[in-house]
Amino acid sequence: MINITxxxxxxxxQALEVPTDMGFNLMEVLKAYEYDIHATCGGMALCATCHIEIVEGMDKLPESNDTELSTLDTLPDAGYNSRLACQLRPSDDMDGLVIRLKALQEA
Ligand code: FES
Incomplete structure (x- = not known):
């Protein structure tokens, strides 16, 4: 387990305990905690409803792939610290990550 805030x-x-050994991506974890993420693309990095901003810990994350980058490119409110939660698989490296849920705040 790691902690993501x-x-x-x-x-x-709010601190969440996140399993690293169950094969969930971060979008699925957030949904399991009942955050209202639509995830209409099912985690394919296409719908951007799992858009998050990394407040602390950007250096803990792996690089974005091309699909994630092109989807983030289409978002007017995306910044250098934007990621798609469905493309992040919680790992020990991500312990202590602090994020904001962008798509949720716009709803
Ligand atoms: S769930 Fe659609 S982009 Fe992440």
Missing amino acids: IENDLGER
Whole structure:
């Protein structure tokens, strides 16, 4: 298990315990915690409803693949620290990550 923290617009933080050995991607973990992520593409890096911003720990993450990069390119509010949660598989390296859920805040 690792800890990943979700920060909301007000700067309030909620720590989640995230398994690294069950084969879930981060979008699936967030859905399991009942965050309202639509994930209409099913985790194919196409719908961007799992858009997150990395507040702390960008250096802990693997590089984006081409599909993720081109989808992020289409988002007006994407920044250098944007990622798609469905493309991140929780690993020990990601312990202590702090993220914001972008798509959720716009809803
Ligand atoms: S679930 Fe669709 S882009 Fe991540």
